[in-house]
Amino acid sequence: MRDVDDEDTGRRRSKTERRQGPRRPRTGAGDERPTRGARDKSVRIGATRVGKGVFARRRYPAEAVIGEIEGQIIDDPHYGSDYCMNIGDGRTLEPAAPFRYVNHSCEPNCEFDFFDLPDAGQTDTRRRVFLIALREIKPGEELTIDYNWAAASAIACRCQSPSCRGWIVDPGQLDALLARLAVLPSPDR
Numbered sequence: 001m002r003d004v005d006d007e008d009t010g011r012r013r014s015k016t017e018r019r020q021g022p023r024r025p026r027t028g029a030g031d032e033r034p035t036r037g038a039r040d041k042s043v044r045i046g047a048t049r050v051g052k053g054v055f056a057r058r059r060y061p062a063e064a065v066i067g068e069i070e071g072q073i074i075d076d077p078h079y080g081s082d083y084c085m086n087i088g089d090g091r092t093l094e095p096a097a098p099f100r101y102v103n104h105s106c107e108p109n110c111e112f113d114f115f116d117l118p119d120a121g122q123t124d125t126r127r128r129v130f131l132i133a134l135r136e137i138k139p140g141e142e143l144t145i146d147y148n149w150a151a152a153s154a155i156a157c158r159c160q161s162p163s164c165r166g167w168i169v170d171p172g173q174l175d176a177l178l179a180r181l182a183v184l185p186s187p188d189r
């Protein structure tokens with residue numbers, strides 16, 4: 001697989017912005033460890049138009065838990081990075097591979113969700129994040145989520161889905177973004 005810099009991934013964003021949480025929560029922990037998804041054959045990382053992406057290696061029914069999104073939890077409300085995910089309570093997950101490379105789509109087939117769950121054999125819970133199928137996913141399909149970025153960090157979207165919003169932005173902030181763009185001075189004037 002080829003390596004691409006952040007410019008090519010279409011995911012560059014400001015230090016203070018992060019992926020907005022889903023309607024429901026998500027979580028995870030552990031740094032630089034091989035993930036379950038990396039060891040088993042359920043998903044693979046491959047090249048896409050916009051950089052790396054994650055692809056299903058098997059069929060998933062709707063609502064299936066595809067895998068746990070592991071990574072480092074950062075307890076700093078001001079933390080931001082190209083890939084981080086808001087997991088509530090001012091905390092952020094910096095996801096590890098493979099799910100670090102899940103791309104945005106305006107018509108996603110997955111979402112992430114977080115739960116406070118114990119590890120096997122433990123009683124204390126910790127916030128853990130999972131990638132969940134929104135519909136049936138066939139082997140070879142790219143897995144995507146809706147990044148739901150704030151208008152301030154929106155970038156042009158190249159997802160090419162029929163209902164593409166044109167921007168990687170929270171649908172609830174699209175009107176605000178377009179209003180902001182409409183008052184920009186035209187380069188012809």
Ligand SMILES: [Zn+2]
Nearest residue numbers: 106157159164
């Ligand atoms: Zn789009």
